[in-house]
Amino acid sequence: MIRITRKVEFSASHFYHNPNFSAEENRRVFGKCNNPHGHGHNYTLEVTIAGEPDPATGMVLDLKELKDILQREVMDRMDHRHLNYEVPELAGKIPTCENIAAVIWRLLEPKITRGKLDRVRLYESPNLFADCTAASANGAGSHA
Amino acid sequence: MKLSLTRRYDFSASHRLHAPQLSAAENQRIYGKCNNPYGHGHNYALEVTVTGPVDPATGMIANLRDLDPFVEREVLAAFDQKNLNEEVAEFQTTVPTTENVCREIFRRLQDFPAAHLERVRIEETSKNSFEIGAEDFA
Numbered sequence: 001m002i003r004i005t006r007k008v009e010f011s012a013s014h015f016y017h018n019p020n021f022s023a024e025e026n027r028r029v030f031g032k033c034n035n036p037h038g039h040g041h042n043y044t045l046e047v048t049i050a051g052e053p054d055p056a057t058g059m060v061l062d063l064k065e066l067k068d069i070l071q072r073e074v075m076d077r078m079d080h081r082h083l084n085y086e087v088p089e090l091a092g093k094i095p096t097c098e099n100i101a102a103v104i105w106r107l108l109e110p111k112i113t114r115g116k117l118d119r120v121r122l123y124e125s126p127n128l129f130a131d132c133t134a135a136s137a138n139g140a141g142s143h144a
Numbered sequence: 145m146k147l148s149l150t151r152r153y154d155f156s157a158s159h160r161l162h163a164p165q166l167s168a169a170e171n172q173r174i175y176g177k178c179n180n181p182y183g184h185g186h187n188y189a190l191e192v193t194v195t196g197p198v199d200p201a202t203g204m205i206a207n208l209r210d211l212d213p214f215v216e217r218e219v220l221a222a223f224d225q226k227n228l229n230e231e232v233a234e235f236q237t238t239v240p241t242t243e244n245v246c247r248e249i250f251r252r253l254q255d256f257p258a259a260h261l262e263r264v265r266i267e268e269t270s271k272n273s274f275e276i277g278a279e280d281f282a
Contacts, residue, residue: 029209030202093203096198096202096203096204098149098203102147126152130149131150132146
């Protein structure tokens with residue numbers, strides 16, 4: 001099996017706020033990320049597909065096709081958007097790195113028709129990233 | 145699907161690779177310039193990966209407001225700007241190779257209360273890295 005990875009970057013704003021928490025609790029749990037005016041990141045997304053190369057093309061999945069899927073499913077939804085207000089899939093969720101990675105996994109998985117989605121890695125900054133991978137066969141470690 | 149969160153930290157430290165039970169010549173042969181008696185230093189990059197359920201109230205596996213001070217207290221305060229051989233108790237009896245540094249950092253972080261410690265990965269330089277997973281740590 002071969003794994004191929006495509007990287008894209010998008011820029012978006014967000015803030016963390018749980019309406020069920022008091023103002024004080026929001027500040028305590030989320031710190032400066034609770035600033036209601038929001039703040040932004042340059043996100044880097046790495047998407048890995050695993051599979052056997054097609055003998056006719058030598059490719060697991062044409063990277064151009066993957067690029068188009070990422071454009072449609074991720075970039076068009078999230079690039080230069082406010083993640084709290086403009087991405088319906090994140091409605092009602094705190095737009096943390098973990099939640100965004102999980103949403104991206106769910107958006108991409110059904111669109112990958114050759115090979116299998118193996119990993120979604122989302123960097124919020126060079127010092128913080130979330131990984132989403134397929135759960136092991138027995139479901140252990142699944143935190144969906 | 146399975147989710148993990150990885151946080152990257154930096155620390156700078158010096159070390160010397162030297163096994164006291166070996167002869168000077170053997171140390172030199174095995175460790176080469178890393179055996180230089182006065183030691184040398186690295187800018188280490190430390191990646192800490194945790195797994196666990198995402199708390200719906202916070203959207204988080206672990207709050208960095210908990211993880212950062214824990215790593216600071218358990219590791220960075222003891223390792224950053226230190227001589228690992230002289231100033232970290234563990235390395236008075238084991239050689240501070242980055243394999244052993246990985247294991248020691250995993251040991252120090254494994255009781256993080258808010259999530260499961262899944263992996264510790266260290267880049268000693270931009271050209272080499274070492275990692276230990278929960279399944280390897282025993």
